[in-house]
Amino acid sequence: MDAVKEKITELQGFKLHVIETEKYKTNTFFWKMKAPLTKEDVTKRALLPQVLQSSSAKYTSTPALRSYLDELYGATLFVDLAKKGEYHIMSFTLEIANEKFLSDSTPLLKKGFELLAEILTNPNISGNGFDQETIEKEKRTLKARIHSVFDDKMRYSNVRLLEEMCKNEPYALQVNGEAADVDEITPENLYDYYKRAFLEDEMDLYVIGDVNEEEVKKLAGELLQFEDRTPKKVETHGINKRAEVNEIKEEQDVKQGKLNIGYRTNIVYGDPDYFDLQVFNGIFGGFSHSKLFINVREKASLAYYAASRLESHKGLMMVMSGIDLKNYDQAVRIIHEQMEAMRNGDFTDQEIAQTKAVIQNQMLETLDTSRGLQEILYHNIIAKTDINLKAWLTEMQKTTKEAIMAVAKKIDLDTIYFLTGTEAGD
């Protein structure tokens, strides 16, 4: 635990976070770009990382770029997107072998760093825009990705719950943007957006591995320089409790129904009762000893999975379960009963102790992967907090039964979404 030392330096236009550790056989760079989630920008932000990682000014085609990555002992480069609260985050990850473990001892860290800088700052441009052909290909791929959500019913029902629940809030936007907006993107307007994003986004670089902080700092300072900026902050508005629960049923040709229930926790990362909420979620539905798993699955045999999870920056809790179409009423009733039990304090000291032990374990395990560690540290950037990992665990352990009941009373049921079959049993 104490071994996690995050060394943060303000560099030109971005923050550098270095974690020196001998745990891994590889070194990893995470480049993060954060901006408010908006309808205007979300689709461009979904496309941009794909365009940047497909070629650059130096490696002008995908095979050229990918061949170079292979040559660097299969360095991996990938991009992904996330919604954290009402921010949209683009991530570029480059992982490269530590030559210490290779028979060929050519230094790789610097080469990896240079390649990351190339991808970010030296794109494949023609005229006033990105390479036309690349844009067309990546637009096609992005559309395919947007459409593919429909084919994965577990994801689809979660997306639909959030659309219904957060109607008129930015959070309803999908992380990959909207298919109709893909058509509006041109090589020129995306290039303009690229310049704006690198001018305005809040940017952080995490370097994790058996590295030397001074060396990393020097390389980062040389290779990456951007304008100073003041990151944009999202204004969050309190959401009023619904007068009536929003109940949505959607029919499709499916065998198994997908039940997704959304709650407003009214608590976000950084709030004093955030740790109480973590323990609440653990007792309610986070684990295989939780009330949802025991009562929906083990006792009633209704489902294979029944769980809850938190969206820490937006203040949401989502319950999900796959059930037989005819068991909707029974499943919803059992889930409501578990929430009621939480409010009434119908849980034992043993359940609390067990949950704390499992949360602590989960946290420590997450820190064992460079990606998990980076994600946890990044919470502080999103929430503008400064919670170190030790404090996180200490505060979580302090939670009491009363505090958990207080959290339960703050949680409001908002929307029940059910993806049901066309031949429902009743």
Next chain:
Amino acid sequence: MEKITFDQVQEELYHEKMANGLNVYILPKKGFNKTYATFTTKYGSVDNTFVPLGKEEYVKVPDGIAHFLEHKLFEKEDGDVFQQFSRQGASANAFTSFTRTAYLFSSTSDVEKNLETLIDFVQEPYFSEKTVEKEKGIIGQEITMYDDNPDWRLYFGLIQNLYQHHPVKIDIAGTIESISHITKDWLYECYNTFYHPSNMLLFIVGPVDPELYMNQVRENQAKKEYKDMPEIKRQFADEPQGAAEKKQVLQMNVQTPKCLVGIKALHVDQTGNEMLKNELTMNVFLDLLFGKSSEHYNQLYNEGLIDETFAYDYTQEQGFGFAMIGGDTSEPDQLAEKLKKMLMEATNSNTFSAEQLERAKRKKIGAFLRAINSPEYIANQFTRYAFNEMNLFDVVPTLEKITLDEVQTLATEVISEERFSVCQVIPKK
């Protein structure tokens, strides 16, 4: 206890075979918080026809029973083992594959207690009619969930195309109908036959003292009585070399079609170094042909026939194996034809250059280093390799030795029209 060192990757492995035949391996990982342990039996969904312990005749058991047994082992007379693990701050899980059933936990505290729980719960079955019936509802929902999953249907559809008789074609979880025949007596019969320590492997990886844990396992096992076990007799029907079906099209509630091309493997009687070499050579071949740096990948991507879901993979076990290539596509027929054509053309000599091979090997070596950052990967893959008499840590030296000739020869042997099959998912009309 023997110590084996792997200098290049700087890892140490400790091994001991217990008196009852159980193989135990411990790999210390400094700096990690987590200890991860798997307790695995060489028993999976394909082992459905065998001579039960103490009997003479072969029996055929209901489809899905290995997986059902995996679920039921967690339940004891006094409750659920998940509860006990979480009281000890651990997270536990299990999975069933074609050839293995693995039980596992990971924890960052109370590791000794959790290890004891893992070994004891797997070695002390408690099956009752009542709990067996209750599980049918839960597994029924697991099966229905997979029924709605187009990628799973596509994957299994292709295996069913490739194999005529071999039980690899049977869905690991069985069907709602097949699991309805499972009884507690069937479960005990399978358990007694396949869960003898001599058919199992325990792997522990984490910030641990090997001496201490090896002692613990030794003491735990010494307390239990096991009779020596005769060799397990499994039966598999003869399988022709060619694919059973050329093509299958599934209509589902999807927007984007999917297409996979499969090749039935050829050298499925191999074990040990021969198998390792064959498997890695096949993987290198597929990388050369369809990796992101390849001409083919880029041609298909530029033509809009594939997107980021495109993937390829090679699986080889004793008695079966297959390569699969494909993903989401707007033109499933066109993609299938192109992939087959590319494969056939790769059987011509001089398809690849020495430089390409060198890059492909480097890519694989880097991928191996990345993979062994993960305790889960090490434990699960080491076990799989060991069950096939291979050693996970031989991957890099074996890769380094692969020659262009070997890649070309293997491609020429394996790639043939009669071993191809195609499975597609298309939107329901």
